[in-house]
Amino acid sequence: xxxxxxxxxxxxxxxxxxxxxxxxxxxxxxxxxxxxxxxxxxxxxxxxxxxxxxxxxxxxxxxxxxxxxxxxxxxxxxxxxxxxxxxxxxxxxxxxxxxxxxxxxxxxxxxxxxxxxxxxxxxxxxxxxxxxxxxxxxxxxxxxxxxxxxxxxxxxxxxxxxxxxxxxxxxxxxxxxxxxxxxxxxxxxxxxxxxxxxxxxxxxxxxxxxxxxxxxxxxxxxxxxxxxxxxxxxxxxxxxxxxxxxxxxxx
Amino acid sequence: xxxxxxxxxxxxxxxxxxxxxxxxxxxxxxxxxxxxxxxxxxxxxxxxxxxxxxxxxxxxxxxxxxxxxxxxxxxxxxxxxxxxxxxxxxxxxxxxxxxxxxxxxxxxxxxxxxxxxxxxxxxxxxxxxxxxxxxxxxxxxxxxxxxxxxxxxxxxxxxxxxxxxxxxxxxxxxxxxxxxxxxxxxxxxxxxxxxxxxxxx
Numbered sequence: 001x002x003x004x005x006x007x008x009x010x011x012x013x014x015x016x017x018x019x020x021x022x023x024x025x026x027x028x029x030x031x032x033x034x035x036x037x038x039x040x041x042x043x044x045x046x047x048x049x050x051x052x053x054x055x056x057x058x059x060x061x062x063x064x065x066x067x068x069x070x071x072x073x074x075x076x077x078x079x080x081x082x083x084x085x086x087x088x089x090x091x092x093x094x095x096x097x098x099x100x101x102x103x104x105x106x107x108x109x110x111x112x113x114x115x116x117x118x119x120x121x122x123x124x125x126x127x128x129x130x131x132x133x134x135x136x137x138x139x140x141x142x143x144x145x146x147x148x149x150x151x152x153x154x155x156x157x158x159x160x161x162x163x164x165x166x167x168x169x170x171x172x173x174x175x176x177x178x179x180x181x182x183x184x185x186x187x188x189x190x191x192x193x194x195x196x197x198x199x200x201x202x203x204x205x206x207x208x209x210x211x212x213x214x215x216x217x218x219x220x221x222x223x224x225x226x227x228x229x230x231x232x233x234x235x236x237x238x239x240x241x242x243x244x245x246x247x248x249x250x251x
Numbered sequence: 252x253x254x255x256x257x258x259x260x261x262x263x264x265x266x267x268x269x270x271x272x273x274x275x276x277x278x279x280x281x282x283x284x285x286x287x288x289x290x291x292x293x294x295x296x297x298x299x300x301x302x303x304x305x306x307x308x309x310x311x312x313x314x315x316x317x318x319x320x321x322x323x324x325x326x327x328x329x330x331x332x333x334x335x336x337x338x339x340x341x342x343x344x345x346x347x348x349x350x351x352x353x354x355x356x357x358x359x360x361x362x363x364x365x366x367x368x369x370x371x372x373x374x375x376x377x378x379x380x381x382x383x384x385x386x387x388x389x390x391x392x393x394x395x396x397x398x399x400x401x402x403x404x405x406x407x408x409x410x411x412x413x414x415x416x417x418x419x420x421x422x423x424x425x426x427x428x429x430x431x432x433x434x435x436x437x438x439x440x441x442x443x444x445x446x447x448x449x450x451x452x
Binding site: 033034035036038039042043045049126127128129130132133136137140141144148 | 280301302303304305307308311312313314315316319419420421422423424425426430433
């Protein structure tokens with residue numbers, strides 16, 4: 001029971017990181033500024049690295065090798081939230097998603113620094129600096145564009161209204177919430193969501209963006225249970241295209 | 252639209268009589284100078300510039316542009332116009348002989364001093380001085396150098412104009428030494444090609 005709960009937690013975290021890392025890497029070469037292109041690509045690479053670290057932990061718990069679970073599962077076996085699989089669209093949406101997701105990611109790993117599953121606590125401490133930079137990057141852009149021009153403010157506002165219901169899907173409860181809490185592995189999605197809402201509100205308060213009414217937001221759920229949008233399967237096909245040509249090739 | 256080629260789009264209209272106009276400003280961000288400390292205890296070195304709309308954005312963008320590979324322990328940025336540049340001395344001569352030492356009154360402020368030892372090298376951080384102006388700071392900076400040190404150019408930037416890395420932010424680079432995959436040499440492409448050619452011929 002305890003192991004199943006831990007495995008479920010690690011899968012959803014790893015899948016979020018891999019899928020968002022892949023989506024964000026689609027901006028490489030197309031970023032709005034040279035410097036931003038480099039920064040966004042680096043952070044996408046960090047995310048794929050986090051997924052690899054988490055898949056390696058899963059492997060140590062008896063799951064298949066990291067490359068196998070990353071590249072050779074079908075969409076309904078993925079546990080990422082739907083937010084991270086949505087297509088990039090315009091840069092405003094990608095920035096808002098980066099802000100909403102990475103704020104939650106930072107808090108989640110801060111909570112995991114004290115996890116009773118020691119390898120996860122060690123990983124959380126190790127990558128803290130990377131996450132600190134990711135959230136500094138996100139917060140600085142949101143503060144900048146959220147108070148710059150009418151166009152930048154309305155674009156971010158629009159992207160925020162679209163993204164928030166999906167972002168609430170990050171916190172879709174696991175069937176093992178109570179086990180994770182009782183065993184000291186993770187303090188739970190509910191606590192994470194409360195801290196996330198406070199942090200999002202704090203950053204938006206220093207901009208001209210309006211925080212939509214939380215009570216009117218209907219969370220888009222399903223991703224954690226493998227029920228995805230139509231956008232995940234094409235992403236997985238593209239991501240694993242080269243590997244599938246010759247799975248035995250060495251690089 | 253005249254063409255899909257932006258170079259054609261930028262060409263002026265030809266043969267249209269009109270009043271002379273002032274040249275329009277470029278629709279671009281300003282630049283910020285970037286200084287990197289490769290290892291604890293080593294001086295900060297000037298690495299280049301980034302475009303950004305303000306100091307904080309410059310810091311965020313400089314971090315990945317200049318420190319995404321190899322090693323780094325700290326970084327700072329300053330608006331290009333906030334860097335005062337001394338006259339250049341000839342190689343082997345001393346910049347301090349070219350500085351106006353007359354000191355004006357006013358409030359003392361902290362300035363960071365950067366020195367260039369040789370043309371083609373980078374400016375290196377040497378320390379800070381208290382002075383009433385950038386010019387006075389450069390004159391005072393002579394005390395930071397050992398007798399006989401070669402300095403052909405100086406930069407001075409007011410400490411409070413600089414966006415430094417805070418103590419907590421130093422963990423930005425904790426995992427950087429592990430990211431060898433960002434370095435082309437880590438892929439050993441030549442070895443792999445040689446191996447492939449030997450296998451196939």
